[in-house]
Amino acid sequence: MGKPLSVSHRFQAFAARLLLSLPDSLQRRLAGGGPVERDGHTLDPQVQHMLAMQRRMRRPHFHELSVARARREMDINTAMLAPLAPTLETVSEDRFQGPGGELAVRIYRPRGLAALAPATVYFHGGGFVVGGLDSHDPVCRILADEARCVVIAVDYRLAPEHRFPAAADDAVAAFRHVVASAGALGIDPKRIAVAGDSAGGNLSAVVGLETRGDAVRPVFQLLIYPAVDLTMSFPSIESLGKGFFLEKETMEWFMGHYLRGAEDGRDPRASPWFADVAGAPPAAVFTAGFDPLRDEGEAFAGKLEAAGVPVAFACHRGMFHGHVSASGGLSNARPALSEIAGALRRALQ
Template structure:
């Protein structure tokens, strides 16, 4: 991992310092009035952070080239990244996927049994940005707090590799880990899938595509998942401006990932359009100020209606991507621990 530039290090230090001020000052510095939408009140730290981003004129991904957006993702996820616990081991691996070698990063925390539960983690980033580095702190926290091996999957990105490349890689990665569980020191009966945003989408896809496998996911942790790539739910528009993830950015992601608008209704792209009966137990987490909020809530409801054991939680004052900023946002860190606790209980 390349070190942050001095300018970015200063930005991170300044942001953390300003975000440590009392809530009343956060709101004052952000414009003076709390922000409310749909009965949800935006967290004062988040409000101030978003105001700082506007003052700094930080670009949105859709305003950048793909290459520049990927660099911006690496910086964004490190400025307020949570403190990452030390692992017993972190090692790279790879296997032959449907389109070539797929890199993996395997995290093993201290004091796990020889045959430990495991979680495949699929990173967010709209199928276009993100990777092993952007979600390294989150993967370490998941491994440490959920007491499991974490296998992070570096699936192929668009637009170089459009749908269904990411879905194919995600399913192949689960089957690879399941088939090689003993060699990896993993209990094949306790392998979960987890991911945020696009990674939540891939976790849901894997959970559905492997229902008839001899080994299937024991649990799915869906963190503000993108489950309807047709973008038909109301919060896409009502929260599509001013809360970090913008509607034009979502359109930019979909334009790069999908081969055509018709792909958006394919269940392997949009689990919302799938028959979900028989899916593994799930925990779905959304954020009150996330354009993906409504589809995540609806998908949890669809799982429940199909007889799947599911818990649903909306972190009402948070925004899309808050787990990656949980090193600077006081309410985001407990939210991340709530997610890891659900995973730990499911795998125990």
């Protein structure tokens, strides 16, 4: 539903998908080396080849760009290998009054749902700086279709125009708006989850914690390679911070735009890792073996479990940060996305 790719980018996307369909042995050869291993994980051959192609095409990292150009690059990146999106019953746009002005939402309703359907409030990734309704449109469509729920995607305010806690405030307000509008939306207020990837996983966790005193709380939180420690203190930030798509320098660029100062990094509404998580909603946490955020995601799952919160955890061992958005070109990423959708479906049904 976003701006279409240019002719040049469409050709690049076609060529990339074609090359990524080759046998694994040829993928590694074209990538220029043997298997890549880190911390007991082996990089998926298609991912290895994809990363090599990006280096050859000299695709820029976000931290090398202006904010405006990075936002356009995010839309291009996610469109290049986006999964095939199913046809839904309806996809509609709406707006509501948030803490800092009007916020847009996109509402996905698959065919065949009950009159009072389960729902998921979805927050996109992008380091609180890039991304939006269009960049994550295919993923939201697939989650709605495979999890059998209404998905409400939220276009929360981005930094640096709106620094912390703007995104967190918008996320909490969006969840409460959905609860208050449940009847009009045709959803069951007793079955509303929160979900998100990367920065969106952070916001989902924040909503789960901030609404613990509400009459209606999320029944589930789906955290896809979440960024839960904005102080960037876990080991995988260093061991996987270069060469695997999400760069440590990019994360520092994101934090420099989002946080008002270093002290914000330890605020539980910025970094759920520093929160008391007792009473948080049941969770499923998914990480990737070659993601700099891998260690903090796993540690957060452990912290939830230690606090008595029911948690399902899985690491997609050969994958990288952002693999669900590239699951149209990576054969092992697509089952991973279905696994994620399955966890959400079971929690809501």
